[in-house]
Amino acid sequence: xxxxxxxxxxxxxxxxxxxxxxxxxxxxxxxxxxxxxxxxxxxxxxxxxxxxxxxxxxxxxxxxxxxxxxxxxxxxxxxxxxxxxxxxxxxxxxxxxxxxxxxxxxxxxxxxxxxxxxxxxxxxxxxxxxxxxxxxxxxxxxxxxxxxxxxxx
Amino acid sequence: xxxxxxxxxxxxxxxxxxxxxxxxxxxxxxxxxxxxxxxxxxxxxxxxxxxxxxxxxxxxxxxxxxxxxxxxxxxxxxxxxxxxxxxxxxxxxxxxxxxxxxxxxxxxxxxxxxxxxxxxxxxxxxxxxxxxxxxxxxxxxxxxxxxxxxxxxxxxxxxxxxxxxxxxxxxxxxxxxxxxxxxxxxxxxxxxxxxxxxxxxxxxxxxxxxxxxxxxxxxxxxxxxxxxxxxxxxxxxxxxxxxxxxxxxxxxxxxxxxxxxxxxxxxxxxxxxxxxxxxxxxxxxxxxxxxxxxxxxxxxxxxxxxxxxxxxxxxxxxxxxxxxxxxxxxxxxxxxxxxxxxxxxxxxxxxxxxxxxxxxxxxxxxxxxxxxxxxxxxxxxxxxxxxxxxxxxxxxxxxxxxxxxxxxxxxxxxxxxxxxxxxxxxxxxxxxxxxxxxxxxxxxx
Numbered sequence: 107x108x109x110x111x112x113x114x115x116x117x118x119x120x121x122x123x124x125x126x127x128x129x130x131x132x133x134x135x136x137x138x139x140x141x142x143x144x145x146x147x148x149x150x151x152x153x154x155x156x157x158x159x160x161x162x163x164x165x166x167x168x169x170x171x172x173x174x175x176x177x178x179x180x181x182x183x184x185x186x187x188x189x190x191x192x193x194x195x196x197x198x199x200x201x202x203x204x205x206x207x208x209x210x211x212x213x214x215x216x217x218x219x220x221x222x223x224x225x226x227x228x229x230x231x232x233x234x235x236x237x238x239x240x241x242x243x244x245x246x247x248x249x250x251x252x253x254x255x256x257x258x259x
Numbered sequence: 260x261x262x263x264x265x266x267x268x269x270x271x272x273x274x275x276x277x278x279x280x281x282x283x284x285x286x287x288x289x290x291x292x293x294x295x296x297x298x299x300x301x302x303x304x305x306x307x308x309x310x311x312x313x314x315x316x317x318x319x320x321x322x323x324x325x326x327x328x329x330x331x332x333x334x335x336x337x338x339x340x341x342x343x344x345x346x347x348x349x350x351x352x353x354x355x356x357x358x359x360x361x362x363x364x365x366x367x368x369x370x371x372x373x374x375x376x377x378x379x380x381x382x383x384x385x386x387x388x389x390x391x392x393x394x395x396x397x398x399x400x401x402x403x404x405x406x407x408x409x410x411x412x413x414x415x416x417x418x419x420x421x422x423x424x425x426x427x428x429x430x431x432x433x434x435x436x437x438x439x440x441x442x443x444x445x446x447x448x449x450x451x452x453x454x455x456x457x458x459x460x461x462x463x464x465x466x467x468x469x470x471x472x473x474x475x476x477x478x479x480x481x482x483x484x485x486x487x488x489x490x491x492x493x494x495x496x497x498x499x500x501x502x503x504x505x506x507x508x509x510x511x512x513x514x515x516x517x518x519x520x521x522x523x524x525x526x527x528x529x530x531x532x533x534x535x536x537x538x539x540x541x542x543x544x545x546x547x548x549x550x551x552x553x554x555x556x557x558x559x560x561x562x563x564x565x566x567x568x569x570x571x572x573x574x575x576x577x578x579x580x581x582x583x584x585x586x587x588x589x590x591x592x593x594x595x596x597x598x599x600x601x602x603x604x605x606x607x608x609x610x611x612x613x614x615x616x617x618x619x620x621x622x623x624x625x626x627x628x629x630x631x632x633x634x635x636x637x638x639x640x641x642x643x644x645x646x647x648x649x650x651x652x653x654x655x656x657x658x659x660x661x662x663x664x665x666x667x668x669x670x671x672x673x674x675x676x677x678x679x680x681x682x683x684x685x686x687x688x689x690x691x692x693x694x695x696x697x698x699x700x701x702x703x704x
Contacts (some may be wrong), residue, residue, distance in 0.1 A: 107470045107471075107472060107473070111470055111472075111473055111700060112472075114473060114476075114699065114700055115360050115470075115472045115473050115475075115476040116360070116476075118364075118473070118476035118477055118479070118480050118696070119360060119363050119364055119367065119476045119479060119480075121480055121629070121633045122364065122367035122368075122371075122476070122479040122480045122482075122483045123363075123367055124629060125371075125483040125484055125487060125626050125630060126370055126371060126374075126483055126487075127368060128487060128627070129374045129487055129490070129522065129625070130625050131369075132372075140378060141381075142380075142381060143381055144380075144381075145380075145381055145382040145444060145671055147382070147443075147444070147605070148385050148389065148390060148394075148443045148444050148446065148447060148496065149382060149385060149387070149390060150381070150382045150384055150386050151378070151381050151382040151383030151384070151385065152382060152383065152384075152387065152493060153387060156387065156390070160390065173313075187418075191390070191391045191392065191395065191418055191419075192390050192391070192395070194395050194399065194416075195390065195394055195395030195396075195397075195398040195441070196398075198398040198399050198401065198402035198440070199402045199563075202415070204411075204415045206416055208418070220449060
């Protein structure tokens with residue numbers, strides 16, 4: 107190796123360590139005890155609001171039949187869209203029905219829904235028109251259609 | 260248990276599916292690491308092609324049905340290519356370095372990898388798109404045992420970008436079938452696997468062009484910059500790490516070719532990796548085609564015979580990949596092609612200033628731009644940049660494509676640039692660093 111190559115090598119290595127200063131600062135700024143933890147959801151470290159909704163949906167799906175027809179409701183339409191997108195994956199064999207899409211209400215409420223996953227930061231309602239509450243979970247409630255749902259189209 | 264099955268099944272299983280490439284005569288003298296990377300690339304591409312074929316034929320997947328044909332093919336080709344004298348002479352690498360420079364560069368790389376690993380494990384680098392659609396597609400494909408055309412054609416699945424090619428969801432659907440469902444918290448760790456998969460190829464190609472310590476130093480910078488960028492851009496669980504893998508593997512293999520020594524390196528690995536990029540996202544196809552254009556231009560300027568023809572032959576791989584996807588779309592009744600952002604020539608030039616400002620703000624790569632600026636300085640100092648043309652073409656082409664894409668936004672595109680640019684610029688960053696390392700050292704020799 108020539109002296110010039112040796113100099114270049116040292117510069118590149120110095121630059122590598124200069125890059126590492128940035129994550130070092132970020133890790134040291136994290137609160138003590140919160141640097142390394144085992145997350146409960148895939149979103150714990152990036153979006154705590156979505157992580158709460160994920161936790162609700164993950165718990166709710168355990169109370170639903172595998173191939174049910176469901177929708178997600180929330181007083182906040184943005185949360186409702188988030189929940190709808192995530193629930194499609196969390197309930198992979200079920201039939202999702204949107205009540206809204208990108209914060210625009212569906213033209214018609216889905217008629218054949220069997221279950222409503224109601225996500226709310228506050229207290230969920232005691233009932234919904236045509237549905238009865240069957241379970242209350244942290245972050246929301248599960249509602250089941252009171253009468254038999256019409257068959258899926 | 261599900262998490263272990265999911266993680267192991269997801270990527271280790273790709274190795275026997277793509278082992279044929281590891282036994283290709285051009286790769287048999289490569290290191291074990293390079294051959295594992297080759298098998299990973301070929302396994303992912305082969306699995307995706309087979310998954311599309313089975314779905315188009317109306318055959319529901321099972322793990323055995325997905326794996327068995329590829330294992331048989333791999334075994335047959337490996338058997339054929341493993342005979343005596345089948346290996347071609349590979350290019351010679353510089354001796355493995357052992358000194359302080361190598362130790363320091365390795366330490367920097369390991370620290371960066373620890374940062375990436377810890378960030379992925381603690382879900383600090385998860386892409387929100389993973390729970391919105393990348394993982395969702397995988398879960399639904401596994402449940403439907405197909406690339407579910409009904410789901411992709413559903414008007415309320417528009418948010419999931421149904422026109423994206425299916426490599427990532429297919430690769431994740433296989434372990435989901437094996438494990439009985441998605442292991443959601445484990446999924447983002449795939450980014451680490453893809454990243455580790457590209458390291459042996461980067462290391463091998465740098466050692467071929469640079470003195471040992473120099474190769475270690477450039478590899479250390481590359482590893483640090485890209486590991487930090489993957490965390491900064493929240494690339495856990497989405498398609499960015501696979502695209503970075505495919506374009507880095509292809510780019511490194513093509514950059515290390517010496518036009519003055521034709522036949523030094525086979526293009527088999529690069530071709531498979533380019534097909535993988537095209538089967539992952541539209542940006543993968545764009546990057547692949549610009550990379551190939553840069554290779555043809557470099558070879559032409561160097562007076563290499565049949566530069567254009569060899570370029571066309573190389574471009575055939577990503578074009579075949581994307582035609583396979585379009586053919587699948589047509590066969591199952593989906594709209595053919597990619598979904599664009601508005602009409603093709605409905606451009607909003609009044610946003611040029613906003614686009615350039617937002618682009619500069621979002622190219623920090625988690626290092627206030629040092630990851631870009633330092634290699635830029637090395638490139639400027641190089642006496643000749645001709646050998647870097649493939650990488651420079653990919654960088655220029657990627658940014659031109661993104662600029663054109665952002666021009667379609669009628670409103671302020673700054674927010675979308677903030678969401679997308681940090682992650683879609685990563686293959687360009689990768690080749691920018693590799694090119695700077697290669698030409699920056701060589702002019703001093």
